[in-house]
Amino acid sequence: MREYELTVLIHPDLEMNLGPATDKIKALIEANGGKITKEANEGKKRLAYTIKKQDFAVYYYCELELPALAPAKISSVLNITDEALRYLLVAKDPRREKMAAKRAERKSSQEETKEEE
Numbered sequence: 001m002r003e004y005e006l007t008v009l010i011h012p013d014l015e016m017n018l019g020p021a022t023d024k025i026k027a028l029i030e031a032n033g034g035k036i037t038k039e040a041n042e043g044k045k046r047l048a049y050t051i052k053k054q055d056f057a058v059y060y061y062c063e064l065e066l067p068a069l070a071p072a073k074i075s076s077v078l079n080i081t082d083e084a085l086r087y088l089l090v091a092k093d094p095r096r097e098k099m100a101a102k103r104a105e106r107k108s109s110q111e112e113t114k115e116e117e
Contacts, residue, residue, distance in 0.1 A: 001035075001065040003092040008078065009057035009085040015044050021083040022060060028077055029062075032070040038063040051085045063092070 006029075014021050018041065029036060042059035051057070066074070071089055078087045 001067055003037075003094075004064045004066055004071065004089055005092055006062050006064055006074075006087065006089045008060045008087045009047075009051070010060055010083055011085055012044060012054055012056040012058060014083060015058050018058060018060075024081070024083065025060065025062075025078075028074055029064055029066070029070075032066065032073050034064050034066040034070050034074075036062050036064055054085060057085050 006025075008025060010018065010021050022039075022041075026036060039060075039062035042061055044056055044058050046056055047054065071091075075087075075089060078084050078089075
């Protein structure tokens with residue numbers, strides 16, 4: 001199973017009752033053999049441009065583990081889901097996390113040497 005990140009922009013009218021919309025997304029992921037490892041409701045934010053006559057959306061983010069064929073199935077369902085204005089499903093790159101850790105380590109070691117001088 002591969003790791004993915006999913007961000008869904010949910011219709012702003014559903015802000016007060018996000019439960020059914022997020023439950024629908026969770027059920028879709030689990031029905032396709034996926035597992036949610038982390039999720040967050042980022043709240044209502046203004047969009048950079050109007051999408052489906054909406055200027056605001058509720059951002060829902062989650063990190064997932066999915067089998068090989070699941071991303072295509074999830075994308076096809078989210079394309080026709082009324083609650084979702086837009087979505088972005090991307091594979092996480094394990095090399096990126098390693099590079100970020102190395103970069104942070106180098107930065108902290110540079111700061112320590114500056115403090116010692």
